[in-house]
Amino acid sequence: MSYADFRLETVAETIPNPFRRVVRFVFEWIPIAIVAGLWELASGTIVSSEILPPPSAVFAVSWELLVSGRLLPHLQVSLYRIGVGLGLSIVVGVALGVGMARVKPIENFFEVFLALIYPVPKAALVPLAILWLGVGTETAILIVFLACLLPIVLNSYNAARNVDRNLIWSARMMGMPAWKLPIKVVVPATIPSILTGIRQAIPIAFIALVSAELIASNRGVGFEILRHGQIGNYTSMFAVLVVISGTAFVAVRGYEWLERRVVTWT
Amino acid sequence: MDVTRTVGLDRNDVIAAAKSIYSLVLLLLLWEFVAQYDMVHSYFLPPLSDVLATFYELTADGTMLEHAYLTFRRAMAGLLLACLLGIVVGVLAARNRIMGWFWDPIIEVGYPVPVIALVPVFMFWFGTGDLSKIMLVAVGCFWPVAINARNATREVDENLVWSARMMGTSDRRLLRRVVVPAAAPGIISGVQIALPIALIVTFVFEMVAGGGGLGHLEIQGVRSFESAQVYASLIAIMIVGFTLDRGLRYLRGRLLVWT
Numbered sequence: 244m245s246y247a248d249f250r251l252e253t254v255a256e257t258i259p260n261p262f263r264r265v266v267r268f269v270f271e272w273i274p275i276a277i278v279a280g281l282w283e284l285a286s287g288t289i290v291s292s293e294i295l296p297p298p299s300a301v302f303a304v305s306w307e308l309l310v311s312g313r314l315l316p317h318l319q320v321s322l323y324r325i326g327v328g329l330g331l332s333i334v335v336g337v338a339l340g341v342g343m344a345r346v347k348p349i350e351n352f353f354e355v356f357l358a359l360i361y362p363v364p365k366a367a368l369v370p371l372a373i374l375w376l377g378v379g380t381e382t383a384i385l386i387v388f389l390a391c392l393l394p395i396v397l398n399s400y401n402a403a404r405n406v407d408r409n410l411i412w413s414a415r416m417m418g419m420p421a422w423k424l425p426i427k428v429v430v431p432a433t434i435p436s437i438l439t440g441i442r443q444a445i446p447i448a449f450i451a452l453v454s455a456e457l458i459a460s461n462r463g464v465g466f467e468i469l470r471h472g473q474i475g476n477y478t479s480m481f482a483v484l485v486v487i488s489g490t491a492f493v494a495v496r497g498y499e500w501l502e503r504r505v506v507t508w509t
Numbered sequence: 510m511d512v513t514r515t516v517g518l519d520r521n522d523v524i525a526a527a528k529s530i531y532s533l534v535l536l537l538l539l540w541e542f543v544a545q546y547d548m549v550h551s552y553f554l555p556p557l558s559d560v561l562a563t564f565y566e567l568t569a570d571g572t573m574l575e576h577a578y579l580t581f582r583r584a585m586a587g588l589l590l591a592c593l594l595g596i597v598v599g600v601l602a603a604r605n606r607i608m609g610w611f612w613d614p615i616i617e618v619g620y621p622v623p624v625i626a627l628v629p630v631f632m633f634w635f636g637t638g639d640l641s642k643i644m645l646v647a648v649g650c651f652w653p654v655a656i657n658a659r660n661a662t663r664e665v666d667e668n669l670v671w672s673a674r675m676m677g678t679s680d681r682r683l684l685r686r687v688v689v690p691a692a693a694p695g696i697i698s699g700v701q702i703a704l705p706i707a708l709i710v711t712f713v714f715e716m717v718a719g720g721g722g723l724g725h726l727e728i729q730g731v732r733s734f735e736s737a738q739v740y741a742s743l744i745a746i747m748i749v750g751f752t753l754d755r756g757l758r759y760l761r762g763r764l765l766v767w768t
Contacts, residue, residue, distance in 0.1 A: 271610075271613070271614055272614050274610065274611045274612070274613075274614050274615055275614050275615065275618060277611075278615065294633070294634065351528045351529055351531075351532070352532045353532070354529055355529055355530050355532055355533045356532070356533065356536075359533070359747070361754075362747065362750035362751040362753075362754045363743070363746060363747050363750050364705055364708040364709040364712055364746075364750060365709075366625070366709045366712055366713050367708075367709075367712045367723075367724065367727065367743065367746045368743070369713075369716065370716070370727045370728050370730065370731045370739050370742075371739060371740070371743060373731050374552065374553055374731060374736055374739060375553055446621060446623070449623040450623050450624075450625050450706075450709065452623075453623050453625045453626045454625050454709065454713045457625070457626075457628055457629075457713060457716075457717050458713065458716045458717060458728065464626075465626060468626055468629050468630075469628075469629045469717070471629075472629030472630065472632065472633055473629075477633065480629060480630065480633075481630070484622075484626050484627070484630065487623060487626055488621065488622040488623065488626070491621050491622070491623055492621045495621055
């Protein structure tokens with residue numbers, strides 16, 4: 244191919260070692276700079292800066308919103324909803340997944356419900372949640388909980404099904420009573436898969452949260468985006484969007500980093 | 510005389526089926542009972558029979574089909590647009606250095622954005638009609654399609670490419686006849702991941718912005734205190750989700766006959 248000359252490595256080799264990482268980083272992220280630059284140029288010339296506020300202004304407002312603390316209460320509410328919803332879905336999901344995998348009657352009882360809610364986009368349950376819980380935090384928590392439940396149940400179910408039989412036999416041989424098996428053997432052997440399930444659930448949790456907050460809330464970051472849009476404060480609308488995206492990004496990356504630190508035995 | 514034998518079912522099959530759905534039947538009966546005797550206010554839980562009656566009514570007079578069609582059209586148009594762009598971008602990013610250099614960081618930054626938060630932005634840009642919904646569905650579905658297409662293309666066995674090239678296949682033909690078919694299972698997985706995103710975006714957009722569709726019908730039920738309509742719309746949403754999921758699986762089987 245004629246692109247053979249265009250190689251990061253060949254460029255990087257001509258540069259002294261300490262700078263390589265910096266140069267590589269800059270080189271890799273140039274496309275983002277290009278897009279941001281084009282956006283900055285287009286705003287106010289090709290498109291009105293009302294419709295497409297320049298990134299410099301958006302980031303300035305994001306920074307200002309964070310520093311002045313005006314967004315903090317909303318961010319706090321949203322993080323609380325995500326935390327409780329995700330936490331509940333981990334507790335219930337792991338119990339359900341492991342229980343279904345190891346006990347046939349439990350599987351018979353719950354399988355049909357999981358099969359029923361599987362194809363339903365959980366955001367479509369927001370109106371139902373409004374009927375039951377009204378507009379606010381409980382509705383958002385319920386939606387986050389339901390949305391995160393399936394990936395966690397599925398991952399822990401599959402893992403608990405495939406626990407190495409030798410582990411269970413060894414534990415039994417050494418005289419462990421049957422009721423201790425799930426806690427002492429099955430769940431620990433399932434932990435890597437459970438953590439994978441949680442990682443899949445985090446982005447889903449953010450989607451569920453914002454959906455619930457857009458439709459049924461008067462606080463939280465999703466509501467803030469909608470409110471700024473409705474009063475025509477478009478730069479702030481984009482700024483809140485940047486903050487929530489940044490939070491989601493940090494949550495996923497932070498979790499992956501933590502997972503690598505904690506799960507050292509795989 | 511055993512009835513089950515005449516329909517070609519084993520007794521064990523019937524027992525297994527009964528075991529797996531008895532809980533649902535129990536729950537539905539409990540629902541009807543509890544609601545019929547007003548143990549729960551009908552605003553929270555209208556009797557199942559009322560819900561089914563409303564569902565039948567709305568289906569019979571064509572309302573449900575009309576709204577389902579609106580939702581279906583928006584979700585599918587957006588998904589199709591995302592597939593066209595996403596597959597092209599993904600495959601090229603994996604095969605071409607400049608495209609890869611340009612798109613990798615953009616995908617990295619764009620993928621984790623909770624697309625649903627863009628609903629107010631797209632309302633502002635494109636109004637509250639079909640266009641804004643289709644555009645946002647396309648944006649939301651683009652990322653998973655592009656990422657899966659890129660990763661699947663990267664993992665195509667280089668031996669296949671080398672062999673084809675040895676036998677004198679041109680670059681363009683190589684892409685169409687060797688690379689894309691070899692990457693197809695991964696590409697279609699991306700589309701399967703994108704399908705629920707398409708539905709979520711469509712429903713939420715319809716709830717926030719209106720303009721018809723099942724999401725609008727459902728939220729309208731909440732606003733006019735017609736609980737039965739909320740439940741009936743949910744049944745329709747369930748059917749739409751289930752049909753699309755199955756349809757895509759069927760399509761996958763038909764498209765990937767060689768795997």
